[in-house]
Amino acid sequence: MNVIEVADPADDRLADYVRLRDSSLRRSLEAEHGLFLAEGEKVVRRALRAGYRPRSLLLTRRRRTVLDDVAAEFSAPVYVVDDAVAESLVGFHLHRGVLASFHRRPLPGxxxxxxxxxxxxxxxxxxxxxxxxxxxxxxxxxxxxxxxxxxxxxxxxxxxxxxxxxxxxxxxxxxxxxxxxxxxxxxxxxxxxxxxxxxxxxxxxxxxxxxxxxxxxxxxxxxxxxxxxxxxxxxxxxxxxxxxxxxxxxxxxxxxxxxxxxxxxx
Amino acid sequence: MNVIEVADPADDRLADYVRLRDSSLRRSLEAEHGLFLAEGEKVVRRALRAGYRPRSLLLTRRRRTVLDDVAAEFSAPVYVVDDAVAESLVGFHLHRGVLASFHRRPLPGxxxxxxxxxxxxxxxxxxxxxxxxxxxxxxxxxxxxxxxxxxxxxxxxxxxxxxxxxxxxxxxxxxxxxxxxxxxxxxxxxxxxxxxxxxxxxxxxxxxxxxxxxxxxxxxxxxxxxxxxxxxxxxxxxxxxxxxxxxxxxxxxxxxxxxxxxxxxx
Incomplete structure (x- = not known):
């Protein structure tokens, strides 16, 4: 498990998580990088179980261990941040404390x-x-x-x-x-x-x-x-x-x- | 029909409509005055049909005539305001252009x-x-x-x-x-x-x-x-x-x- 503490909300490695309520920014960012976000422990686990491949995870300090049991399954970085860094990054208080960015897959026909x-x-x-x-x-x-x-x-x-x-x-x-x-x-x-x-x-x-x-x-x-x-x-x-x-x-x-x-x- | 144009969002006569997204303010204001708000022409008509008695109506200029056919049924004042006054008063753009404040009734047992x-x-x-x-x-x-x-x-x-x-x-x-x-x-x-x-x-x-x-x-x-x-x-x-x-x-x-x-x- 590749855990990295990040203190600066402007750090490029957190770019997948920026301004989550800015829907026009998010649409173009997510389309360009072929990513989507999952929020909350339960939903992130479901994405993993469904076989989606994470680009990275973002956990607040308080919640940093909640996915330890599955972290061995992927090599994506796990960014751990303070609540204040998370809030400044995503644009609201991240009360669930768990976000993940996943690679999209090609849609079937x-x-x-x-x-x-x-x-x-x-x-x-x-x-x-x-x-x-x-x-x-x-x-x-x-x-x-x-x-x-x-x-x-x-x-x-x-x-x-x-x-x-x-x-x-x-x-x-x-x-x-x-x-x-x-x-x-x-x-x-x-x-x-x-x-x-x-x-x-x-x-x-x-x-x-x-x-x-x-x-x-x-x-x-x-x-x-x-x-x-x-x-x-x-x-x-x-x-x-x-x-x-x-x-x-x-x-x-x-x-x-x-x-x-x-x-x-x- | 008692139509009154109001230009000042701070006018006391508009007090029923202030800051609609401030839920703690609204709860105490509505409880204190025994009122509730209905939004949009269709819903206001339903409140009238159900026999609720209006305290007042608030219409934007563009929508000022939409309730003319029922206005004879009540004596409450109809306030007509500019879009900008409405927005400043309620706290967001009032795109339906129709609000009404009604008297609550005692709840049955x-x-x-x-x-x-x-x-x-x-x-x-x-x-x-x-x-x-x-x-x-x-x-x-x-x-x-x-x-x-x-x-x-x-x-x-x-x-x-x-x-x-x-x-x-x-x-x-x-x-x-x-x-x-x-x-x-x-x-x-x-x-x-x-x-x-x-x-x-x-x-x-x-x-x-x-x-x-x-x-x-x-x-x-x-x-x-x-x-x-x-x-x-x-x-x-x-x-x-x-x-x-x-x-x-x-x-x-x-x-x-x-x-x-x-x-x-x-």
Missing amino acids: VAEVVADARRVVVLEDIVDHTNVGAIFRSAAGLGVDAVVLAPRCADPLYRRAVKVSMGAVFTLPYARLDNWYNGLEDLRRRGFTLLALTPAPDAVPLAEAVDGDGRYALLLGTEGDGLSSRWIAQADVRARIPMAARDVDSLNVTAAAAIACYELTR | VAEVVADARRVVVLEDIVDHTNVGAIFRSAAGLGVDAVVLAPRCADPLYRRAVKVSMGAVFTLPYARLDNWYNGLEDLRRRGFTLLALTPAPDAVPLAEAVDGDGRYALLLGTEGDGLSSRWIAQADVRARIPMAARDVDSLNVTAAAAIACYELTR
Whole structure:
């Protein structure tokens, strides 16, 4: 275990961890270096278990020994810093005291991730990292086999998505469509029934739209506006979660996704 | 409609809207004056439809006419301000351009809100307003009849909870237990089967724990630690949402709540 104490937050060796709340800086930095960050002991362990290779770890002094049992497995440097150095570096108090920077891997193609899948979730343009992370956590926990992302959907390996997913983004296979307009056709050709989840009152109740056999791809749309008319038109079935009255006309996308994944995998 | 243009963010008449992100200030201010805030046209309309009485409205110039059709229904002043005044007052850019301050009403008692209820959700110590709002939205949308809050559960009428709930906190009846330790006994005496939702692998799958008849109270615990051992011990049944493997051992509380409400009300 290669432990290095660092006292200067401007030290180049800590550059992977700079200004974590500056999302435009982080996006370009992470893309350029092909890295992503994991936060907290539990999530870092999950990334390691999933086979991701660390570039480095950053531990606060108080938490410096928490990963000792797995540190033998990798040769990446472990930087140990004071709380104040960590805070100055990342831009907030690092109360979990554990960060790690990992190498990204090449994303598999859609054909590969859906090859043996029976239940797939397809995210159209979910732009909020919190929502992407929450949907991955539910989908993975409930037994969805893979996720397919539209070209504009937010990055599941962005720190906030990783954190909210509790590491589910490491274990649930996903791929990205390179074509929004015709991307769904490929799933249909592979035998998936395309279910568009919508609050439309004339859609079919979800429980009636799914049976035990067959392959299903559940399409989920943007936070505010839902699925595009293009994707709704391409779907085989428009499915809804039955709603009571009470002046509430829809669920939020993560709640709807959780229920739909539950129904899809029961 | 009593429209008043205000140019000074320090004007006393705007005091209900000051520093909306300063949560400790807001809590004491709102408690002292018995008010709560609603944000955005849709949510303000829902508060009005639910019969809440406005203290005042705050509209940015660009949005000054959006509530004209309902303004005849109340006599409260409508303050119209520039974007810059709004931002200086509330502490961020008010992009929806619509805020309203409402009088709170006395909370009903537990006996009253559960009197005719068959499906009740009981929140132990959910401390995050976003989670409370999300659970209300799902519970109301899916047809839960009432919510009961433990003494330390976060306030459903706090701005963030109101917003995330999309106004469901106005239409779904709720009450607060004044006693955490023995509060559940009262529900049991009223004929509710107490279901403790837990990820414990030896709990009963939720679908097997609920049948169509009977009265059920679903107990949901704190974000991190789940239900207290006291409440789990008091429950009649420990119920779980069946999980797949994939190194994910639980769902987040709002996803679990959505699925549980779906199962409870189907």
